[in-house]
Amino acid sequence: MPPKSAPIRNPERVRIGRRSVIAGGFATILLRPRTAAYAADAVSFGLTPVFLDSDVQLLSMLETYLAARLGRPVQLVKRRTYQEITAMLLSGQLDAAWVCDDPYVQHEDKFALLAVPLYQHQPLYQTYVIVSDASKAQSFDDIRGSVHAFSDPDSTSGYLVTRYLLALRRTTPEQFFRTSFFTYGHRNVVRAVASGLAESGSMDGYVWDVMRAREPELINRTRVVYRSEELGFPPIVGLKSASETDLAKALSEAFKAMPSYPLGRDILATLGLDGFTDGEPDLYRGTLEKWLLVKAQA
Amino acid sequence: MRSLTHIANWPLAWKVPLLAAGLMIGVAVLISQFVLSRLASDQENNLRLLTSAYLDGVSAAVLPAAQRADVWEAFDALDRARGHYTGVNVRFSILALPNGKVLAASDPQAFPVQSAVPAEVDKRFAPQDGLVIDYTSGRAWLSRSLREGRFSIGRILAEIDISELLRVRRQVLLTLIAVNAALALGFAAIGSFALKRMLEPLSVFSGYVERVRAGRADPIPASKRRGLSREFDRLFDRFNAMARALNDREELASRLAEQEKYAVLGKLASGMAHEVNNPLGGLFNALDTLRRHGDDLHAREATLSLLQRGLSHIRNVVRSSLVNYRRGDSQHSARAVDIDDLRLLIEPDASRKAIRLDWINDIRGSLPVAGESVRQATLNLLINACAATPPGGAVQLRARATDKALMIDVGDQGPGLPEDRVEYLLGGGEDGPAMGGGLGLWIVRRLVADEGAEIALVRQSGLTTIIRIVWPFRDEALQHASVDDRLVEETVHAE
Numbered sequence: 001m002p003p004k005s006a007p008i009r010n011p012e013r014v015r016i017g018r019r020s021v022i023a024g025g026f027a028t029i030l031l032r033p034r035t036a037a038y039a040a041d042a043v044s045f046g047l048t049p050v051f052l053d054s055d056v057q058l059l060s061m062l063e064t065y066l067a068a069r070l071g072r073p074v075q076l077v078k079r080r081t082y083q084e085i086t087a088m089l090l091s092g093q094l095d096a097a098w099v100c101d102d103p104y105v106q107h108e109d110k111f112a113l114l115a116v117p118l119y120q121h122q123p124l125y126q127t128y129v130i131v132s133d134a135s136k137a138q139s140f141d142d143i144r145g146s147v148h149a150f151s152d153p154d155s156t157s158g159y160l161v162t163r164y165l166l167a168l169r170r171t172t173p174e175q176f177f178r179t180s181f182f183t184y185g186h187r188n189v190v191r192a193v194a195s196g197l198a199e200s201g202s203m204d205g206y207v208w209d210v211m212r213a214r215e216p217e218l219i220n221r222t223r224v225v226y227r228s229e230e231l232g233f234p235p236i237v238g239l240k241s242a243s244e245t246d247l248a249k250a251l252s253e254a255f256k257a258m259p260s261y262p263l264g265r266d267i268l269a270t271l272g273l274d275g276f277t278d279g280e281p282d283l284y285r286g287t288l289e290k291w292l293l294v295k296a297q298a
Numbered sequence: 299m300r301s302l303t304h305i306a307n308w309p310l311a312w313k314v315p316l317l318a319a320g321l322m323i324g325v326a327v328l329i330s331q332f333v334l335s336r337l338a339s340d341q342e343n344n345l346r347l348l349t350s351a352y353l354d355g356v357s358a359a360v361l362p363a364a365q366r367a368d369v370w371e372a373f374d375a376l377d378r379a380r381g382h383y384t385g386v387n388v389r390f391s392i393l394a395l396p397n398g399k400v401l402a403a404s405d406p407q408a409f410p411v412q413s414a415v416p417a418e419v420d421k422r423f424a425p426q427d428g429l430v431i432d433y434t435s436g437r438a439w440l441s442r443s444l445r446e447g448r449f450s451i452g453r454i455l456a457e458i459d460i461s462e463l464l465r466v467r468r469q470v471l472l473t474l475i476a477v478n479a480a481l482a483l484g485f486a487a488i489g490s491f492a493l494k495r496m497l498e499p500l501s502v503f504s505g506y507v508e509r510v511r512a513g514r515a516d517p518i519p520a521s522k523r524r525g526l527s528r529e530f531d532r533l534f535d536r537f538n539a540m541a542r543a544l545n546d547r548e549e550l551a552s553r554l555a556e557q558e559k560y561a562v563l564g565k566l567a568s569g570m571a572h573e574v575n576n577p578l579g580g581l582f583n584a585l586d587t588l589r590r591h592g593d594d595l596h597a598r599e600a601t602l603s604l605l606q607r608g609l610s611h612i613r614n615v616v617r618s619s620l621v622n623y624r625r626g627d628s629q630h631s632a633r634a635v636d637i638d639d640l641r642l643l644i645e646p647d648a649s650r651k652a653i654r655l656d657w658i659n660d661i662r663g664s665l666p667v668a669g670e671s672v673r674q675a676t677l678n679l680l681i682n683a684c685a686a687t688p689p690g691g692a693v694q695l696r697a698r699a700t701d702k703a704l705m706i707d708v709g710d711q712g713p714g715l716p717e718d719r720v721e722y723l724l725g726g727g728e729d730g731p732a733m734g735g736g737l738g739l740w741i742v743r744r745l746v747a748d749e750g751a752e753i754a755l756v757r758q759s760g761l762t763t764i765i766r767i768v769w770p771f772r773d774e775a776l777q778h779a780s781v782d783d784r785l786v787e788e789t790v791h792a793e
Binding site for chain 2: 147149178179181182183184191192195196197198247
């Protein structure tokens with residue numbers, strides 16, 4: 001499960017300070033050429049498509065903020081799937097990335113936690129299984145035989161938790177659902193269910209909650225039939241081999257210090273987060289257990 | 299008044315604007331047909347281009363999804379394409395797999411994933427790729443096969459709402475109708491106004507010409523000649539010149555007629571004086587004889603008889619004059635005595651030239667004709683006949699009645715009427731007296747015309763010229779004839 005800023009369709013509802021926007025704009029103008037010119041020196045930071053589809057302005061602010069905090073140009077790297085970002089990080093093409101907790105637990109031996117988001121003051125979130133508002137389903141078991149929309153094969157909330165629930169029932173998606181498909185984005189899961197393309201979907205509860213406030217017309221066409229227990233929020237990770245470097249520390253500090261800066265606060269407001277904190281591997285024990293069970297079934 | 303049910307009888311002020319409006323409507327219909335036909339053709343071409351562009355874009359977008367059978371990617375591409383093509387209002391689009399099942403549709407609730415494309419929907423599309431347009435329902439259906447090499451990997455089906463095109467077409471049609479109707483009405487109104495303005499002088503002219511027909515030749519006053527075009531100005535000038543000439547001629551004719559009347563009166567008075575004077579000498583001689591030989595019974599009786607005959611002659615002459623100038627009293631009827639009286643009037647002329655009067659009067663009773671007009675016309679013909687007949691000749695009068703008319707022939711042994719006089723006499727109408735001629739023929743002409751009689755020239759052996767006038771009986775005269783006859787009888791007997 002990646003960093004999941006919900007799509008921002010109503011930017012005016014996000015309180016972004018004028019100064020920070022102006023500063024962000026100037027910084028972007030100044031830093032972009034440098035990013036290109038000094039690509040070798042730039043910090044490469046990976047983001048998942050969910051994030052990228054949401055808000056170009058947010059990307060710009062994040063890039064500006066990190067560059068200012070690190071004192072180096074920052075290059076945000078965007079790919080369609082979690083797997084691509086994970087692979088790039090493992091191969092050393094990225095200095096750090098905001099990944100889902102599923103890839104983290106899969107590669108816990110190689111990834112080091114740099115920062116964990118605080119959502120509602122907790123580094124936790126839930127998985128939601130949603131259906132169309134017109135659906136008669138009231139529980140997870142009621143969605144049997146439906147067309148199901150997953151988010152991403154490496155997403156905890158968008159795949160792993162549902163696979164885990166099916167594993168507990170000794171079944172598979174192919175057996176449980178009439179058919180299923182991946183949308184590669186939590187917002188896409190909402191779109192698929194709201195439009196009727198899918199009859200049910202697995203997604204990040206944090207995204208659904210934020211969307212309810214920002215895109216009520218879309219979200220009101222869906223309804224939650226299952227909420228998982230709280231799991232560790234998708235973290236910002238780097239390679240363990242580089243965890244003691246200045247860059248890793250600076251990145252960790254930059255995220256944790258975000259509430260202290262106007263631009264950082266604007267970023268947090270846009271993301272609907274309270275801040276970032278240090279994370280411990282135990283935070284993702286629940287995710288690990290689910291992954292192990294699913295892996296064992298496979 | 300001529301009937302307006304026939305277009306030929308319509309006034310020009312109607313016909314020209316209607317013609318202009320009709321032509322405009324005709325042109326408008328042709329132009330509208332052309333414009334609408336061209337619009338429909340252009341719209342269809344545009345629709346083909348737009349839908350082709352739409353299919354090109356959608357095909358490129360969904361091809362990878364079709365290759366991988368990726369439901370979400372296919373849906374996302376179809377869904378995003380709905381609002382990205384201006385002018386192509388996509389109602390729904392389907393990406394169908396080669397097995398006929400829906401991979402994804404822009405309206406998943408109508409066409410769920412993995413469901414078969416409904417047969418009633420599938421049959422609307424062309425069997426091969428192409429565009430099917432149904433103007434009745436305002437829909438168009440387009441399809442495009444997706445291929446990878448020679449293998450089909452899917453088919454895009456889309457229903458397009460073309461009601462906007464039809465709305466534009468209807469709007470264009472309504473606009474054309476409104477504009478063309480306004481133009482036609484405008485041209486008709488302008489044509490009517492302009493023609494009315496142009497024909498106004500003609501209307502004035504026509505009114506004054508109509509007055510001439512009624513016997514009044516009034517010149518067109520200056521107040522009705524303002525703003526005239528040069529053509530009408532000249533026409534009015536000519537008309538006024540003609541009116542003045544007619545008035546002059548009429549006035550001259552009136553004066554001549556008056557003079558002729560006095561001349562006839564003088565002649566009549568002279569004749570009457572002669573007729574009275576002739577027996578007066580004998581009467582005075584008779585008085586002398588009576589004074590000297592009154593004792594002689596035989597002489598006295600003979601003298602008294604002579605006196606009676608002389609006085610009777612004088613009485614007859616006076617009576618005929620009274621009857622001749624009893625204007626209006628006998629205008630509604632004619633009797634034999636009215637014709638015979640004329641003999642007394644013409645006899646002095648005839649006697650002077652030793653002309654024999656062949657007098658045949660077959661009239662019986664009272665005839666419903668204008669007696670005064672009959673007498674005047676006949677008298678004028680007799681005067682002319684005596685004038686034309688050489689001394690020792692004969693003048694003939696024959697009067698007889700038919701069922702419907704009084705027919706009077708006047709014949710003479712003169713050299714005959716010249717051709718121009720004949721034409722003048724028989725021509726009728728309102729022309730003035732003939733140039734170089736007397737007023738006799740003119741008076742005859744007018745009386746004949748006034749009474750609706752017919753005049754003809756009849757030639758007969760033994761007599762050179764016979765002029766015949768047929769006086770038709772008048773119905774209203776019949777009602778008054780008897781009264782007038784009684785009055786005449788009473789007058790004669792009273793004298």
